[in-house]
Amino acid sequence: MTEVRDRVLVIDCVEYDHIDVDASLWLSEGHETQFNSEIDGRDILRANFKKGVLRLQATSYVGVIPINDRVVVRVKPRVPIANLTRMVRDTGHNVLALATLDREYSGRGTADDWAMDIYTDALLDYVDELLDAGLLRAYERREGEGHFPHGRIDVTRTMQRFAARGVPNKAAYSWFERTVDTPANRCVKAAMDVIHGHLSKTRSKPRKGDRAKLARLAGHFHAFEEVAEDPDYRFLDDPQVLGLIPLPDPRSYYRPVLDLSIVILQGVGIALELGGSDVRLRSLLIDTNKLFENFVRVSLAKHAATNGWPAEVVDGNTDAGRIDLYDVPNPLPAPFGTPMAALASRDPGKAQPDVVLKTLDSSFPLIAEVKNTIHGMNADTDTLPERGEVEQAVTYALRYDLPFTLLIHPWIKGTKGLVYVGRVRSVDVYDYRLDLSSDAGVDAALADMASVVAGLAGLDVTQAPTSG
Template sequence: MRDSVAFEVALNGRGLSSSGRIVRTAIPAIEHETVALPAELVRDDGSLDVYEDVLNKFRPTYQKNIPSIQCSGWVGYIPLNDSFALEVSTRVPVGNLERLVGMAAGYSPAVLRKYSRLFSDTKDRPEALVDVLADHLLDAFDRIWAGGLLKTYDQVVNSGSMPSGRIMPFETELLSAKMGRPAAVSIAFRRTSDFGPNRILRHAFEKLLARYLGLSDPAQRMRTQRLRKALERLAGIGYAARSDLTTQSIARHVERLPSNHATYADALLVAHLVVHDLGLSIRQAGGIAILPSILIDMALVFEAYMRRVLADGLADDPALEVKDGNKAGEGGAKLALYDPIAAGNANPPVTPDIVVEKAGKPLLVIDTKYKPAPKIPERGDVNQVVVYGVRYATEQVMLLHASRPNGRGHTEHCGDIGAFRIHNGMIDLNAASIENEERAFVSAVRALIN
């Protein structure tokens, strides 16, 4: 809390982030909900006064003859125009959204780079959000470099026969007497970029470079190249002292920024997160950093998160493998629906979210459903998962839901359809100890496949 307050004081009318920030009235919403819009969002011609590049993420409609927007699956702060924004929450209680995003291997959030918001910090650091931090810091530094590095005056003491600056009479007399010939001690001031703010940026870039080195993904290689270039530009800057890297020190630098170097506010606020290994709180606003709005697709996050939970939880058995039915190739289990198929017909794919195999043979097919757990799975969902069971030649199939009502287990046998055993899977994403909840779900799955 004290950290946030320090930065809120520093941002009070200072820096590019503060001056460019738009304060919008927040309209609370829940994903997939239809939300009535204020009259101010409707133009005289009946059209919606909403940013064009944001409007395509929603479906404009009318509810009880009132202009409304039907939210999609995005969660987060979504600016509508310069006056209003939607704050979209999850449809099921999620105690730690950052943990889910962090464990959702391969998931990347959508970033509305034209629109910013004020974020609070958190100790969870999802890899995808670190990418957002790195990009924002590099973009801010590019603007800094274009305008010139911030400089300060450094005091230099000279001794000898060639004084520079102001001569110190007492020190000059002592030096002359000691050397037995005329000599002078003088003090001069030189302009230098080698001081606190630039040392902080160098430290942040070095930490990020250590994180990205060796990654083979093309996007990560591009970040590595940009980080190397930033460090080359800071080649004459020394290492930051421990006192330079404290929250209070960084906040003071932001607070004292001259008006012609306002871009440093963006860079130093993000550098603070990098230096202190902090992440972004996706839902909670605060005063720690101003960054582009980040949107999360919870259905995709839930699917990738549960794949990771099972893969990690079952890793002690080398014969078991958890695969992604949405992709082919290594780690994937995607199949064509028909085998064989009549000549000339298109063959659609079969894409279950999770396939658990033992020694290459499917034992359990799971389809994730990011919605509250019903008493028994919906008919359409059952039809879908039974087709998966047929195609993967496994009798155990599950529909996995993103909640677990009190008193219910992590897996329930709903009944059989022919040779197929239908299971209702459940996990409480709002559990006080999500780690215990994950372990209990893995144990229940292990009992099914053993």
């Protein structure tokens, strides 16, 4: 779907779709791409030829992507994922926040550390903008009594308090005073207090950047020192804070920070799916390839710990799971009479499966490759996995001395669960199609996947677990 909003072209597509947008909107006269600086140089959009026409193509990043000030692309996942937010939350997966575009999100569930980290960055940026544009001030009525009145004389009170008692040289009076101590500012300050608590809480591992954020927050508190604290959150009854009545036009920039402050104070989480109107944040992009891999691995690790597997689930991209890809034989081969030096003696390479099961004796009963690719979407029957994926998985199985290998894909159509693909010489190839299309069925699908993995690995759960 394509639409035009305020002279900005908005295009909807799914991952890896080619995007129909005139090249003049994203190419200069010198045939250089005109992408905003935050996506330029990243593998978020690709320019390539299709049927002789230069076109843009989305990649694995989903979310709202501002190409430039004329074109915005909304990319959705190509596989049915019921709860993208859960996957990000469970894995602690990093998201890419684009400062060049804000978008609206829905609130959902309870704010955990992941959501609070996003809220922290957003609130700090919003308060910077408030201080640059000016804090909201309001005129509040003040009253006084004395020998030197100013403002407006309150005749009735003056007569009652002084004239009737024969005091001719004192008066009661009132005046209006501009103040930053308003419900809106009290709301923002209360949200800053919550963020301060989030940044200050004790953690097993200090997080990079928290000190700088605390220092930045301290400067914000200084700017709000004339704003009173309201521990009872009475400002949440104010119709202007709640958005029931509009803010003054010159102070309309307060709306996003007030919405965000309310979400923070209510402890509401964030839903990453497209659509919503509860809070406005930077556009958050998610690399679904890495997310799917992390989600599978983290889910298997949780099942291993919970069910006492005698093996731990590790990442083959780390030292705990990877091994050398090449051996250097002794003696070296000499096909022409003279032994040939092996490049692997200097660099043996690495075999790095996405998922590795490792036992106490450091053996490896199973390796798996996790691929967020689709196959069979337009076919009437189940189709083979991509050949390159099979070749990689079989190579790793041979290197780990296993008689089988496992691929894990997101289900999109056809058979769910475990599929036997076939045998490549001595290696049996299995493919597990994980169904994430139903939020209610995700836990059952993950439990089934874990049971299949444990069965293929031949794990005996009565042995001593390695984790948990």
